[in-house]
Amino acid sequence: MPVLTKKFVYISDLKKHEGQQVVLQGWVQNRRDSKGIVFIVLRDGTGFIQCVILEDVIGVELFDKVKRLGLESSLRITGTVKTDEKQTGGYEIQADAVEIFSEAEEYPIGKKDHGVDFLLSRRHLWLRSKKQWAIMRIRNQIIYSIHNFFQNRGFVQMDSPIFTGNAVEGTTNLFETEFFDQPAYLSQSGQLYGEAMAMAMGKIYTFGPTFRAEKSKTRRHLSEFWMIEPEMAFYDLEMDMDVIEDFIRTVVGDVIEKCKEELAIIERDLTKLETVVKPFPRILYDDAVSIIRGEKDVDGKNAIKTLEQDLENIKTRISEIKTDIEIREQSLKQAGLKKGVIAFNEEKVRQLKLELKDLEEDERNIPNWLESAKNFKRGEDFGGSDETVITRMFDTPIMVYNWPKAVKAFYMKEDAPGIAKGVDVLAPEGYGEIVGGGERETDINKLLEAIHHHQLPMEAFEWYLDLRRFGSVPHSGFGLGLERIICWVCKLPHVRESIPFPRFVGNLFP
RNA sequence: UCCUCAGUAGCUCAGUUGGUUAGAGCAUCUGACUGUUAAUCAGAGGGUCCCUGGUUCAAGUCCAGGCUGGGGAGCCA
Numbered sequence: 218m219p220v221l222t223k224k225f226v227y228i229s230d231l232k233k234h235e236g237q238q239v240v241l242q243g244w245v246q247n248r249r250d251s252k253g254i255v256f257i258v259l260r261d262g263t264g265f266i267q268c269v270i271l272e273d274v275i276g277v278e279l280f281d282k283v284k285r286l287g288l289e290s291s292l293r294i295t296g297t298v299k300t301d302e303k304q305t306g307g308y309e310i311q312a313d314a315v316e317i318f319s320e321a322e323e324y325p326i327g328k329k330d331h332g333v334d335f336l337l338s339r340r341h342l343w344l345r346s347k348k349q350w351a352i353m354r355i356r357n358q359i360i361y362s363i364h365n366f367f368q369n370r371g372f373v374q375m376d377s378p379i380f381t382g383n384a385v386e387g388t389t390n391l392f393e394t395e396f397f398d399q400p401a402y403l404s405q406s407g408q409l410y411g412e413a414m415a416m417a418m419g420k421i422y423t424f425g426p427t428f429r430a431e432k433s434k435t436r437r438h439l440s441e442f443w444m445i446e447p448e449m450a451f452y453d454l455e456m457d458m459d460v461i462e463d464f465i466r467t468v469v470g471d472v473i474e475k476c477k478e479e480l481a482i483i484e485r486d487l488t489k490l491e492t493v494v495k496p497f498p499r500i501l502y503d504d505a506v507s508i509i510r511g512e513k514d515v516d517g518k519n520a521i522k523t524l525e526q527d528l529e530n531i532k533t534r535i536s537e538i539k540t541d542i543e544i545r546e547q548s549l550k551q552a553g554l555k556k557g558v559i560a561f562n563e564e565k566v567r568q569l570k571l572e573l574k575d576l577e578e579d580e581r582n583i584p585n586w587l588e589s590a591k592n593f594k595r596g597e598d599f600g601g602s603d604e605t606v607i608t609r610m611f612d613t614p615i616m617v618y619n620w621p622k623a624v625k626a627f628y629m630k631e632d633a634p635g636i637a638k639g640v641d642v643l644a645p646e647g648y649g650e651i652v653g654g655g656e657r658e659t660d661i662n663k664l665l666e667a668i669h670h671h672q673l674p675m676e677a678f679e680w681y682l683d684l685r686r687f688g689s690v691p692h693s694g695f696g697l698g699l700e701r702i703i704c705w706v707c708k709l710p711h712v713r714e715s716i717p718f719p720r721f722v723g724n725l726f727p
Numbered sequence: 728u729c730c731u732c733a734g735u736a737g738c739u740c741a742g743u744u745g746g747u748u749a750g751a752g753c754a755u756c757u758g759a760c761u762g763u764u765a766a767u768c769a770g771a772g773g774g775u776c777c778c779u780g781g782u783u784c785a786a787g788u789c790c791a792g793g794c795u796g797g798g799g800a801g802c803c804a
Contacts, residue, residue, distance in 0.1 A: 253761045267764075288754095303764080327738055328765045329753045334796065335738070390802080406804095431802050432728095444804065567740070567752095574732085581731070582799065589800095600800080650804065698804030712804095723796085 219293055219316040229263035231308050234298045241266070241310065242293045244345070245321070247328070250284045257286070259294060259310075264478075265347070267301075268294050268310040275315055283315055288326075289345065291318035333711065340718055341727045351479035352714060355472055356703050362471040363424065363445055363697075366464055372447060373418040376425055377407025382677055390430040392440075403428035406696065409628070409681050411448035412657060415692055416684055422447040432722045435601070436711045437649065439700060441720035448694035454630075454638040454656040457693035458616055461642060461652055462497050465614060465702075469493045472706055483707055489612070489646060490706065497642075498615045505617045508610065509590050509603050515610040521590060523609055528583045531576050538573050542566055598624040599641075604649035614651070617641050627667035630656040630691075640695070648705040654695020661685040 225240040243261030250256070253272040258265055272280040286292070296312035326342055336343045343349055367374070380394070380401045391402040407423040414421045427444040447460065473480070473490055480487065500508070507513035511521030545566050586602035593603060599617075608615060618640040622631055629637035639655035658664050661682055668678055703715035713719040718727065 247765075249763045249766050251760055251763065251766080254763080256763050256766085258764080269762080271761080273761095303762090305764090323737085323755065325737075325754090327754050330739060330765095332739075332797090427804075429803070433802065434797080435799070438803070442804070570740085578732080578798065585730095585800085598803095601803090602800090653804065696804060701804055 218318050225293070227263040228259070228261050228266045228306075231264075231266065231298050231306070235300065235308070236298060238295065238297050238313065239310075240293060240295050241268070242318075243291070245286055245288055245290045245292065246345075246347070248286060248288065253280075255280070255284050257283070257292075257294070259292075260345070260347075260350075262350075264306065266306060266308060266310055267304055268296060268312050270294075270312040270315060274313060279315060282317065282320075286317070287321040288324040289342075290321040292316060293318065333713070337713065337719070337724065338727075344717060347482055349714070351476075351482040352703070352707050352709070353717065354479045355476050355483075355707055356699075356715065358472050358476050359468055359699070359703060359706065360424075362468045363464075363699075365471075366467050367420075367422045367447060370420070372420040372422045373414070375407075375411065375414045375418075375421050375423055377404065377410040377423045377446075379404050379426065379428075392428050392430045405429055406444070407446050408448075408694070408696065411446050411694060412628075412681070412684055412692065415448040415450045415694070416688070416690075419451075420447070420449045434722065436713075437601070437701065437704070439712055439716065439719055439721050442712075442716065443699040445697040445699060446694060448692065450690050450692045452656075452693040453691055454618060454640065454693060457654055457656060457695060458499060458618065458640055461616065461640070461654065461695055464697075465497075465642070465652075466493045468702070469706060485706075485708055489708075492612045492645075493614070495613050497613050498611060500615055500617050502617055502620045503595070505599075505607055506593060506595050509593050509599075509606050511591065518610055520606050520610055521587065524583060524587055524590065524606055527609070528580070528587070531579050531583070535573065535576050535580065538569050538576070542569050542573075545569075596621045596623065599650075601649060604643050605647050608643045608645050608647065608649065612645055614642050614644050617643065618655075625655070627671045627673065628657050628664065630658045631663060642695075644701070644705040646705065646708065648701065650698075651701040651705060652695050652697050654693065656691065656693040659685060659689045659691055661689070 222240060225242050226234060228241065228243070231239070241259060241261060243259045245257055246260040246265055247258040248255065255270045257268045257270060259268050270280070270283055275283070293316040294310060294312050295314040295316075296310040298308055299311055300307060301309045324342075325339055326336070326346065344353065364374070380396050381404050382396075382399070382401060391405055394401050394403060404425075405427060407425060407427075411421055411423050423444070423446045425443065426441055428441055429438075430440065431438070447464075449457070449460070452460070469490055470493065473487060504513060508515060508520050511519055582602075586606060589600060589602055590606045598620075599607075607617075618638070619632065620629075620637050620639045620641075622629065622635050622637040625637040625639045629639045632638050637655065639653070641650050642652035642654075643649055644651045658667070664682060664685060665675075668675055700712050700715040703709070704712050707715070709715055713721065
C-alpha cells in the first residue's frame with residue numbers, strides 16, 4: 218500500500234484548486250476505458266469527480282492494471298484540476314500519477330437497478346452509492362438543524378433512559394429485556410422523563426433511539442428509530458403548535474438551502490418543499506373528520522371526490538401503460554432492429570412494468586380507503602389511509618388538534634369533557650404523521666383517574682405524579698420521528714432507506 | 728393474525744392456449760476502440776426454474792399443500 222500523506226484534498230474543495238496539481242484519495246465509483254485512456258469516477262465521501270488517465274502518462278504496466286480495476290477499488294490519484302462543462306461538478310482531473318491502495322474483488326452491487334431486498338442485505342455497501350450518499354448527508358443536515366433550532370432558543374438537550382420499568386402509554390408492544398433479574402423494557406418514548414427535566418430546566422429536548430416491537434410490515438415503520446421530544450414549561454397547546462410550525466419550517470428550509478447537490482441527486486421536486494414557508498393549516502379534529510367523510514370541502518375540493526378522481530386517473534394510466542407496453546413489445550419482435558433501439562425499448566418496458574405494479578397496488582387499495590373514509594366514525598383515531606385522504610387536500614403539513622380523549626395517551630390535558638389537547642402533524646404527499654404532541658394534564662386527580670382507566674401500574678408512575686404534587690404548571694411538548702421527516706423531505710419510497718442500518722421485523726443483519 | 732402480490736443465471740427480468748437443448752441485459756473473463764458519462768462493439772463461461780406431492784405421452788407453465796419475501800389492515804413517529 219502507498220505511504221500515507223497529509224497533503225491530500227477533498228473533492229468538495231476542488232474549486233479552490235482550479236488549474237493546480239492536487240492529490241485525491243478515494244474509491245472507484247465507475248470506470249470506462251478505451252484504447253490508451255481510462256475514465257475513473259472517483260468518490261471520497263465528499264463528492265464525485267471524473268479522472269482521466271492516459272497510458273502515455275502513467276506507463277503501460279500500471280495502465281494495464283488501472284484499466285482492469287474493479288468497482289470500489291481504492292486509490293490515490295495525483296493530477297491537475299481542469300474545468301470541463303460536460304462534468305456535473307464542472308471539473309475533471311487530468312491524472313499525472315496513480316497509486317493503488319487495494320484492488321477490489323468483484324463488487325456485488327452493479328450499475329443496473331437492484332431490488333430493495335438485495336440491496337438491504339448489502340446495506341453496508343449500498344451506503345456507498347450516490348443516492349444513499351445524498352440521503353445520509355440530508356439526514357445529517359436535518360440532525361444538525363434540529364440541534365441548532367433548539368440550542369438557539371435556549372432548550373437544554375437531555376438523554377432519557379433506554380431501560381425503563383414501565384410502558385409509557387401502556388398500549389404498544391415493547392421489547393422486553395432483563396435488568397439485573399428484573400423485567401425491563403426498551404424505551405418507547407422519553408416523554409415522561411422529559412416532563413421531569415422541563416420542570417428543572419424550563420425547556421428541554423431529547424434526541425435518542427426509540428423501540429417498538431410491533432410486527433409492522435409497512436413502508437413507514439421501523440422497530441428502532443430516532444425521536445426528538447421537546448418539552449416546555451408554561452406552554453399551552455397553541456404555543457406548542459407555534460413551536461412545531463417554526464421548527465419544521467426551519468429544518469426543511471435549512472435542507473433546501475444547504476443540500477442543493479444532494480437534493481438534485483435524489484431528484485427531489487423542490488417546489489413541493491418550498492411551500493413550508495406558507496402557514497400550516499390548524500384543523501380541529503371534528504372538522505378533519507368532516508373533511509375525511511366528504512361532508513366538508515377545502516377550497517372547493519372534496520376529499521372523497523378527489524380520491525375517486527385519483528382512482529379514475531390511476532385506471533386510465535394503467536390502461537395507457539398496458540397499451541404502451543404492448544406496442545413496444547410488438548415492435549421489438551420486428552427483425553433487423555438496431556441493438557440500441559432494442560435496449561432502449563426493453564428498458565422502457567421494464568420501467569413501465571414497475572410503475573404498473575405500483576399503480577395496480579393503488580388500484581386495489583384505494584377502494585378500501587374510500588370505504589373507510591366514507592364510514593369514518595367520529596371519535597376514532599385516523600388510520601394510515603385517512604391521513605392520506607386528508608393530506609391530499611393540502612400542499613403544506615397540516616396540524617390536526619383537539620382529539621377525542623379516548624384515542625390519546627393518558628397524560629394529555631382534557632379541555633372540554635372528552636377532548637384532549639393533543640396535536641398530530643401530517644406531512645403532505647402521502648407521508649402522514651410526522652409529529653405527535655400536545656399539552657399535558659396538570660390536575661393530579663385527573664391523572665390518577667386516567668391511570669386507573671388505562672389499567673396502568675400506579676406504583677410505576679408515583680415519581681411522575683410528584684411533578685404535579687410539587688409545583689404543577691401548564692406544559693406542552695411533542696415528538697418528531699426523525700426517519701419520517703427524512704422520508705418526506707427526500708420523498709423516499711420506504712423508511713428503511715432513511716437510516717444507515719434499519720431494524721425491522723426479520724432484519725437484524727447487517 | 729387477516730387480506731393481497733410475488734419467487735427463473737451473481738443482479739434485474741422475459742418465457743405465449745403445457746410441446747425441441749429455458750432466454751435477454753448487466754456483472755465476470757478474452758479481444759477491439761485515444762473523450763467516455765449505466766460508454767460501445769465481437770466472443771466465452773454461468774441454471775436445484777423456492778420446496779414436496781399430483782395430473783399428463785410431456786410441467787418453469789396446470790392443481791394441492793408448504794416455505795420465504797414485498798405491500799396493505801391493526802399499531803404508531
